Amino acid sequence: GDALPVADAAAVQATRDVLKLRDGARGVAADLEVDDLEAACARVADFRSLEAAAEAGVLSAMCSYNRLTVNGVTAWACEHPYSLKTLENISKDIFVMSDWGATHSSKPSIEAGLDQEMPGSTYFGDAMKAKVQAGDVDEAVVDASVSRVLNAMDAVGLLDGVVEYGAIGDNVTSPAHAEVAKDIASNATVLLKNDGDVRGELSMLPLQSCDGLVIVGSTFETAGGGSGKVTSYAAPLSDALSAACGVDVPTFATLDDDDAKTAVAGAAAVVVLAGTTSSEGSDRDDLTLGDDDALVSAVAALSSNVVVSVSTPGAFLTPWSDDVQAILVTWMGGQELAYALADILLGVVSPAGRLPLTLPNIENEVGFTRDQYPGIEGDPVEGCDLPCLVANYTEGLYIGYRWYDANAVAPKYPFGHGLSYTSFAYADLVVDASSANVTVTNAGDVAGAEVAQLYLAPPAAAGEPPRQFKGFAKTAVLAPGASAVVTFAFDARSFAAWGDGGWAPVPGIYRVEVGASAGDVRVNGTVAV
Numbered sequence: 001g002d003a004l005p006v007a008d009a010a011a012v013q014a015t016r017d018v019l020k021l022r023d024g025a026r027g028v029a030a031d032l033e034v035d036d037l038e039a040a041c042a043r044v045a046d047f048r049s050l051e052a053a054a055e056a057g058v059l060s061a062m063c064s065y066n067r068l069t070v071n072g073v074t075a076w077a078c079e080h081p082y083s084l085k086t087l088e089n090i091s092k093d094i095f096v097m098s099d100w101g102a103t104h105s106s107k108p109s110i111e112a113g114l115d116q117e118m119p120g121s122t123y124f125g126d127a128m129k130a131k132v133q134a135g136d137v138d139e140a141v142v143d144a145s146v147s148r149v150l151n152a153m154d155a156v157g158l159l160d161g162v163v164e165y166g167a168i169g170d171n172v173t174s175p176a177h178a179e180v181a182k183d184i185a186s187n188a189t190v191l192l193k194n195d196g197d198v199r200g201e202l203s204m205l206p207l208q209s210c211d212g213l214v215i216v217g218s219t220f221e222t223a224g225g226g227s228g229k230v231t232s233y234a235a236p237l238s239d240a241l242s243a244a245c246g247v248d249v250p251t252f253a254t255l256d257d258d259d260a261k262t263a264v265a266g267a268a269a270v271v272v273l274a275g276t277t278s279s280e281g282s283d284r285d286d287l288t289l290g291d292d293d294a295l296v297s298a299v300a301a302l303s304s305n306v307v308v309s310v311s312t313p314g315a316f317l318t319p320w321s322d323d324v325q326a327i328l329v330t331w332m333g334g335q336e337l338a339y340a341l342a343d344i345l346l347g348v349v350s351p352a353g354r355l356p357l358t359l360p361n362i363e364n365e366v367g368f369t370r371d372q373y374p375g376i377e378g379d380p381v382e383g384c385d386l387p388c389l390v391a392n393y394t395e396g397l398y399i400g401y402r403w404y405d406a407n408a409v410a411p412k413y414p415f416g417h418g419l420s421y422t423s424f425a426y427a428d429l430v431v432d433a434s435s436a437n438v439t440v441t442n443a444g445d446v447a448g449a450e451v452a453q454l455y456l457a458p459p460a461a462a463g464e465p466p467r468q469f470k471g472f473a474k475t476a477v478l479a480p481g482a483s484a485v486v487t488f489a490f491d492a493r494s495f496a497a498w499g500d501g502g503w504a505p506v507p508g509i510y511r512v513e514v515g516a517s518a519g520d521v522r523v524n525g526t527v528a529v
Contacts, residue, residue, distance in 0.1 A: 032066050032375075032391050054091040059152035061087055061094050063114065065102045067384065075112075076104045076383070084113030095148035100227065104383055107137050115145035169231050178336055185333040185340035191351035191419040192318075192327040192359075204269070204307060204325035206347025206421060210245030212268025216260065216299055218253040219292055221311035222337045225279025233335050237273065237309075240338035244346055255298050265302045271345065272299050272324075275311035277332075287317045287363055296320045309341060315357050318412060329353070347421060350448035352474065354418040354517070358400050361412045366403045368395070401518040402465040414519030415469070416453045422446040422480070426522035431512050433529055436488045438514045442478040449477045452514055454488040455521070459508030462497045467513065470494055488514070495529045505529070 050061075063078040070082040077083055078098045087096065097116040103109055106123040117124035131137040153159050166172065194203045207213065215238055222234040238251045252260035264270050274292035278284045289296075289310070300306050300323035307326040310316060311333065321327060328344065328351070330337055343349040360366075370376060375389030398406055401415035422444030430437045440450050451474045457467040475484040495510060496503040509528050515521035 032068050032393060050087070051090055054094060059094060059155060061096050062099050063096055063102060064099050067381070069390075075108070076102070078102045078114050079105050079109040079112045081112045088113055093148070093151070095145070095152050106131050110137060110141055110145060115148050171231065171233060173233060173335070181334050182336035182340045182343070185330070185337050186343050186349045188331055188333065188353045189340065189344050189351055190329040190353040190355055190417070191344075192329060192355075192413050192417065193321060193324070194326045194419050194421075196325070203421070204305065205328075205345065207269055207307075207345050210241055210247050210249055210346075212266075213241065213249050213271065214263050214267040214269075215241075215249055215251040215271050215273065216253075216255065216264060217273035217292065217295055219275040219289075219311060220273050220337070221275050221277045221313075221332055222334055223332050224277060224313055225282070227280055235338045237271070237338045237341055240342035241345070243339075244342050244348075255295065255302075261302060264299055267303055267305065269305045269307065270299055270303045272296050272306060272308045273311070274308055276313070276316065277311075278313045284314075287315055287360070289316055293317075293319060297323065300324050307345070311337075315359055317361075317363065318359065321412070329355075347446075350421040350446055350477075351418065352420065352449045352451060354416050354451045354453075354472075355413060356415075358404060358411045358415045358518075359413040359417075365409070365411075366395075366399070397465050402468070405466045405518070410519070414517045416451075416472070416517035417519065418451065418517070420444075420446075420448045420450070422448040424448075424450040424478075424516070426452070426514060429512070429514060429523040429525050431525045431527045433527060434490055436490070436512050436514060436525075436527075438486050438523055439483050440475055440478075440486055441483040442480050445480050447477050447479050450475050450516070452486045453517065455513040455515075455518065456494060457511035457513065458495075458497070458506060459510065461508055462506040464497055467511070469518065486514075 053061075063084065065077070067074060067076050068080050068083055070080065073080070073082060075081070078096075084096060087094065095115040096113055097118050098109075098114060100118055103114065103117040103123050106128045109117075109123065110128065128137065128142065132139050132142060150159070157163075191205070194205050196202050196204065220234075220237060222232060223230065236251070238249045241249045250263055252263065255261055255264065272292075272295065274289050274296055276284060276289050276292070289312075296306075296308055297320045300320060304325070306324040307328065308320075308324050309328045309330055311330050313332060318327065328341070330341060333340060340349075344351055371392050372395060373391060375391030377387040378390035379388070380386060381388050395403075401411075403409075404411050404414070422442055425441045425443040426438055427441070428437075428439045436454060438452060440452055442448060442450075451472055453469065454471045454473075455467045456470050458464045471488050473486045473488065475486065478484060492505065493503060495505055495507075497506050498504075507529055509526050511524060511526055513521040513524045515523070
């Protein structure tokens with residue numbers, strides 16, 4: 001959020017992709033049925049993130065390809081009155097553009113709230129002009145759309161004069177940019193597991209040096225794919241570790257030859273680079289890491305000093321987790337990922353990333369039916385890829401940690417989970433109707449930052465999941481023995497539930513839980529509202 005105004009100030013307009021209940025290749029081929037879009041969106045993270053984007057100054061939003069059936073009304077997302085009015089209720093200053101080719105009409109689209117067709121002008125060019133001239137579309141509606149677009153452009157200086165742009169392949173990276181990218185990547189890295197090793201160390205990480213270190217694997221994803229293009233200048237992990245340690249680190253893409261097997265068997269520590277990827281127009285078929293799962297197991301059979309680094313765009317399975325000593329998740333860490341990961345491995349930085357999702361034990365642990373995902377074949381519709389699937393979002397709020405809580409199932413790694421090279425103690429929870437305050441202390445012997453998380457368990461009358469994540473606060477890097485008071489401020493939404501088309505307060509006794517993850521509550525109390 002803090003970076004968005006800076007981007008805008010540099011004549012770059014940030015756009016939030018919204019109304020996208022389906023990602024990847026199957027987004028066009030879907031009619032997504034939702035009983036109440038505002039209820040579905042307003043109560044989950046995507047709606048909250050859209051609100052946060054608006055508060056941070058995002059000036060435009062993008063509607064997506066899929067069709068929606070909401071409150072009995074079926075239409076494309078870029079002409080659906082309920083979906084676009086939901087966005088308008090958040091901010092009347094944001095203008096809406098279509099995803100590329102997601103516009104299907106002139107009059108229904110602009111009257112529902114679409115301001116800009118992308119790309120080209122099939123519906124918003126001569127066809128729109130003809131409808132205005134014929135009196136089918138009110139010219140004031142067009143004027144309002146044009147005003148929203150121009151106001152956004154003016155806000156970022158795009159109307160001040162000619163903006164000089166370089167070539168798309170230019171390397172505009174500066175040392176300051178690289179440092180920011182490395183800092184983001186290291187702070188986003190999640191330490192899932194950190195057990196002891198055969199050397200007698202209490203924890204596998206951080207490594208004490210690069211002596212005897214071997215790297216195996218070639219999956220080191222720094223970015224996904226899509227219609228956009230960014231020229232990457234990412235270095236391999238071996239270069240970053242060699243620069244940090246002053247020695248060459250042997251690297252093997254596979255275990256196919258005897259030299260690799262011998263090196264792994266005799267290594268003081270082995271880092272396995274595993275992962276998967278996806279991109280716009282290309283979904284993952286499952287949550288496995290493909291051939292990398294077998295590679296991790298093969299390395300673990302030869303060594304008891306194994307660190308697995310997983311680069312991934314989302315959730316994944318860890319069938320080999322009991323056989324390795326440490327697991328790191330780097331996501332798509334960007335061009336400085338190698339140097340960020342080297343800092344984590346060597347203890348220059350203590351991990352502080354947390355899982356923004358739940359990692360399951362098995363594929364489809366929540367039991368989605370085909371009716372829910374990917375959907376069942378419906379009637380052919382012009383513009384919908386065949387087979388045109390109809391998916392019903394009947395799971396409501398019971399996704400992620402909410403499903404695990406409601407069904408008393410322990411996930412492999414819970415939402416919000418992430419270890420550190422130190423430990424933190426929580427104490428002195430003080431709760432009233434306006435806030436919850438807790439003292440977090442670094443109880444270990446290494447400096448580090450903690451991410452405290454707030455969960456509220458509503459009274460049964462709310463008809464909500466057993467508890468809901470309401471916020472988090474990251475401390476500054478705390479020296480051993482140092483403490484920080486973390487404050488979570490409540491607002492009207494904290495103690496409300498959606499019903500009858502709006503938010504309504506739910507009085508009663510709420511349980512207040514603060515901890516290190518959805519599965520690691522450290523202190524709790526109650527508050528009456």
